[in-house]
Amino acid sequence: MKRLARIIATVLGVGYIRPAPGTWGSLVALPWGWLLHVLGGFPLLVLAIVIGFAKGWWATSVMTRGGTDHDPSEIVIDEVIGQWIALLPLSFAAWNMGLNMLVMWPGWIAAFAFFRLFDIWKPGPVGWADRRGDALGVMLDDVIAGVFAAFGVLALAGLYHGLF
Template identity: 80%
Template sequence: MGLARMIGTVLGTGYIKPAPGTWGSLVSLPWAWVLHVIGGLPLLALGIIAAFLKGWWATAQMTRGQEGHDPSEIVIDELVGQWIALLPLSWAAWSMGISILAMWPGWIAAFVLFRLFDIWKPGPVGWADRRGDALGVMLDDVIAGVFAAIGVLVLAALYHGVL
């Protein structure tokens, strides 16, 4: 397995059937936890940037000369989007000095909301997906992750009585 394929499929996770995108999101959760535990919000943010750049490159390599711009086995985009959806939890845990696992309902919300926005592809998520290139493959999940992160913040505010 070449480097681009290892990155793009997140070490082969993209070959798990059915629903490789959901598996990619699920596999990204413990990795996000590890990054947060080692370096808090700053390391998770750096991880997102590094995974995005490597994912963009890997997706371009894997789709070069192919008709399909977003094969189902490419799930590095789901990892990036899922990590973005978890940013509010990382920020809260890091800034308040509490365990990120204490916010387990937020993990569930981040996972469900990210998958919802990634599958539904509302507005700008669908626009990015329709670009038909490696950047679009990555961007649609970045935007879905941002939408999910906003959803996590809204749900947390409702739960804690802020809204």
């Protein structure tokens, strides 16, 4: 069980890449998010987020049980889930309008930049979740950072397309 938890939590070992394993986790989430979208559109990406969150929570719980560090840097499944959440506006728009998701490349850059900003800065509820000190908090801080990033992507899209 511990080996499976390590594989899930470190996203096949990506969490061991230095420096900045969280950034590497976010980067690896991008092509995987694109692949999920290509294979099943917005619904599959949402399903992957839900399943990935559950597996990530379990794996993080196993990896941190009995340790003093509640959020070891090698655990990056939370970054993958948060980054996928940041991509949801792009996936929805592409799925809804029958577009190639890659044509929205500025949105991809914004999703990545906003997610990393909120994940590192930890404003308000992101910091609250991080301070929980448990496996759920490890996952939740990135979920909330992903939601903030998704709203940032929507705001920039609205500005670009003249909606604001």
